[in-house]
Structure formats: structure tokens, C-alpha cells
Amino acid sequence: MSTAPAAAPAPERPLPIPTRESQPFWDGMRESRFMVQHCVACGKPRHYPRPVCPHCFSLESTFRAMPTGGAIHAWTVCHHPFNFFFKAAAPYVVALVDMDAGVRVNAPLRGVAEADLKIGGRVRLGFEPVTKDITLPFFVAE
């Protein structure tokens, strides 16, 4: 009589570990707001969050809620799930987007057929809560 092997544990979703730099961004995501770090001295936006403005070297920054629209810069369609958590989702489109806010965001693009993908295509950022602390970005067509 054979015994079925114990079921493998469900793969865990990889989650961001917010840092002192990035915490305001992730706090914003949780509240469905796209918070982008801006230099207090020269006003330029920067993403991903970091301590020093690379333009004017100011250590002072603030996070502002920004518009969620953007245009596709590039994309890939992920077929091979390098992490088993994403096996069920594959193939999935990941779009790199030039946000109207002046920074880029990389996130899954949902509801757009592969044949309709094009550079400059307009998309909008959405917010998907995955734990009580973490909300991840995704895109849909604008």
C-alpha cells in the first residue's frame, strides 16, 4: 500500500521589506496613493526612494501623492515562473511605465492582449492589497 507524499507547502509570495527610506512609499500604497519622493531643495522626483538627491545632494525630501497615469516604455511577458508563486499567473505581462509623475514603475499589466501592447500605450496604476501591510501596484489600460 502506498502512501501519498505530503503535499508541498504552498509557495509564498515574495514581499517587499520596507526600509526607512521606502516606508512612506509603501504606506501610501496601502492607502491607494502613489507617493513619490521629491527633493525639498531642487524639487526633482526620484524613485526608488533613497537618502540623497542625486541632482543637488540635498538630504531633505518629502513624499507627495502623484497622478497614477502613465505611458508604456517597454514590457515583457513572463512565461517561465522563476518563482513558483507565479506559476499559476504565468504567462503574465509586466509593463515598464513612464509615469506622468516623472518616474518609472514596473508592474503587471492586466487586461491588455499581447498584440495590443505598444510603446506609448496609456495605462493607469492600480492598488492591490496582498497583506495587511503591503499593497502592490498593477496596471490597467487607461
Added chain:
Amino acid sequence: MAHALREKAAISGIGETAYTRGTTKSGLALQLEASLAAIADAGLNPRDIDGVVPYFPGGGIAEDFIANLGLPDLKLSAFVPMGGATCVAAVQTAAMAVATGVCKHVLISVGRTGYSGARVSTRLQQFPQFALAAEFEAPIGMFAPAQLYAQGARRHMELYGTTPRHFAEVAVVTRQHAILNGNVVMSKPLTVEEHHASRMIADPFRLFDCSLESDGGAAVIVSAADRARDLEKPLVTVMGVAAGHPDSPASIAQRPDILEFGLARAAPRAYAMAGVGPKDIDVAEIYDCFTFTVIKQLELLGFCGKGEGGPFIMGGRIALGGELPINTHGGLLSQGHVVGLNHIIELTRQLRRDAGKAQVEDAEVGLVTGYGDMGDGSVAILRRAA
């Protein structure tokens, strides 16, 4: 006036293990096996090594080399953590050390159990330079270099009309060259049709656009050129060498031009140091983590214009017998993945005229690149000096 580093250093020894998929040896054992082969090839005793620049992170560190090789007086231990650009950039570090008299013989080495040990999918989160990618990109499903580099390849296709047929050309030609080499993982012919039929990994990269996950070790010795002259093998000198970093080095996503690699900065410096240009290159070993990466690097090296890399490589130009033979050993795509140290070894063989069936006739000057870590770049120009 010639650059102070020009031809002051030589690749005096080369060594490698068998390239396989499946080994019971540790990465360190493979690294040391290759190191001993390189030391013997240079006609040196292990105790002559007084500098080490091992691949990092992952593999042996100074303590391992002292403990295993009994090094009596190690004067330099350095890391150049630039991913796939590490090995050629390490030649720059080693050349500076031997040219200034800090060291006599510097060992650069890699040992990797990329097939039987740690796989590509787990590497990203372990490296400090990938912390941003791990925080912002892994959670949305972007883990592996194949995925992170795919967006750039797609943009190149959209902007310049580069096609899968161009990608296939790199894969097929590289495989043709691998078949001429006795120490390769992939030894069967590959057709364009087989490339196009291989499974999609991360569009536009199919399986045969991706480099191998393999096991193996490789090593080279960099010596002062005047010392290497006394050794047995034909002298292969470092004419020029440079390394460069792109903007937003830890995140391709935030890079103003996602098709701008560190090589764009390194290449002009290496050519200037060497006193040669693209037209002087007889053979080139181009870091081939992905087929597209080869095409783009040929543009950044000035072999063709921006966006022209696809058409440039067609028609036999990059095959043996063509105008610019590349990856004459089979590269990372078909020989094995030892982070490009095999490219330096192959170029040295070519310039020694010791490359067997893949020998480029009368090869005098050759070029080798490294690419990695989201876009770091390195390039060395070597010359047969004896």
C-alpha cells in the same frame, strides 16, 4: 603619450575545468582546480601567486587561496562585484597591481555550481546590489535577469526593428563554434527553427536566447608583462582595459535609457588606452548572458551604429571566417557559464594561436567584454606581443 597601463600586464596563464551539468564537487573545489591549471599553464608554482581577485559574491576568498595553495605572502585581495562584468574588470584591477609593482602574479578565478547548486532564480535576493530589485521588482513577478533584461530587448525590437531571427543568429553561430570545442555543455547543432520553437522564458527571450546554468571553474593569471616574457607561452598583453557603470545601476527600470550599459562608458576608454579602434579587432569574445545582449554590446563597442546590431550580425559576419568572429569557444550560451572568464581564456588561446579548429587565422588583436549586474560593463583589448 601612451597610457601608463598600456601593455604593462599580460595574461600569462589560463585554466579551466570540464564544463558540465551535474557535479558533486564544490564551487570552491572547481575554482581551485582551474586555478592550479592556470598556474601550471603559466609555468609558475602556486606559491608565486601574490594577489587574488576572485569572483564575488560566491566562491573562494583570500583565506581559501592561502589555506589551499599555501600562499606565503598574499599582497592583494580585492573583489570587483560587477556580476558578469566582474572578470574583465578584475583584469583591470590585476593589471594595475602588476604594473605598479604591488604584485607579480595575480590570480582571477571563478568556481560555479550554477546547475547542481544555487540556481538563477534564487540569486537575485542574495546580492546586496540587487536589494532594490528585490524590494520593488521581485514582488511584482520580476526575479531573474531573463525577465529584467527582456524589457530592454523588447524596446530595441520596437524602436529599431530587431527580430527573433537576429537573436537566433547569435544562438546558432555560437553553437556552431561550440561544436568545434571539446569542452562544452551543448555539443549538438542548433538550427534557426529549433531556436524559434524553443519555449518562451520571458518574451522576447526563448530558451535558446538564454545562457546555460552549468557547473565549472575557470582561472587566469595576470602578470607584469616583463615577467611574463620569460614564461613559456606566447606573450598576450593587455593593450587596454576599462570598466563602467550605467546610470541607476541597481535598477534598470529607473535608468533614463534602459539600453545604455556601462560598456558605453568603458569602451572609449579601453580603445584610447589600447590605441586601436573597432576596425583593428580580429576576434571578439562578447559576454553572452542573452543573445540580445551580444547584439547591443556590438553597438556600444562601435562595431555598428545604435539600433543597427540586428542586421549587422547577419550574413556570416560574426561566424568563423567572417569579418568579426565572436564567441569562438561557444560562450555562455553553449560552452558553459563561468561568468565570462571562459571568454578571457578563449581570447588568450586565439592570440596564442592555440584555439584548435576555432582558430581565427593570424589573430593579432582581440577584444573581450563583460556585462552584468543590471548593466555594468567591462572590456579588455588583448594583443599577441610575441
